[in-house]
Amino acid sequence: MQPLNNNNAFSHVGKLLTSASVDSLCKLVKEQCSVPALTCLINAYRAACHNDSEATSVSGCVFSDGIQKSKTFCKILMFMLQEADATFRKLLGISSSSSRKEAVLDLKNTKKWLSLRPLIKSYLRSTVFLLNQVTDSELLAFSICRLRTSIIFLFAFPSLLRNLLKVFLNLVPCLKRNLMLPFLYKLS
DSSP, rough: BBOTTOOGGGGTTSEEHHHHHHHHHHHHHHHHOHHHHHHHHHHHHHHHHOOOOOOOEEHHHHHOOHHHHHHHHOOOOOOHHHHHHHHHHHHHTOOOTOOOHHHHHHTSSSHHHHHHHHHHHHHHHHHHHHHHHOOOOOHHHHHHHHHTTHHHTTTHHHHHHHHHHHHHHHHHHSSSSSHHHHHHHHHH
């Protein structure tokens, strides 16, 4: 198998998804807002959030073994948590400062929204699943803070919003009060 070709995000099928190829995909997403590269990263993010460490293939992307795999998973997790919101907003034409749920609800019938909806839903669903599974308090806090920026997208998916609230209710006893209150306030 060969590493991912930087010039073509579609070339990920059947290719080795190493740390270097993840870097290439991340660069394509950041610099060119490449939807095919974003799709591959979201599929890999879903596997990482579901702690799919036994899997060697994620929607055509093949992970390398051992230490490289965990390093690759970590890169995918961090990139998606840090950049997904900004990328979705850029692709949809939503201001980074907008926190009005109407910004997303007004887009619900547009071609842009319909093409990105499955990617946004997969990202949010995977993140909610991660919050429900993770035991590391630092990763948990970071994930909650990053998900907070994406709160406007949750309004388009009421069932995910309900699931997130259930997860938060389970987390309240183990999280510091000052971490949860700003997030819950933004939901109101």
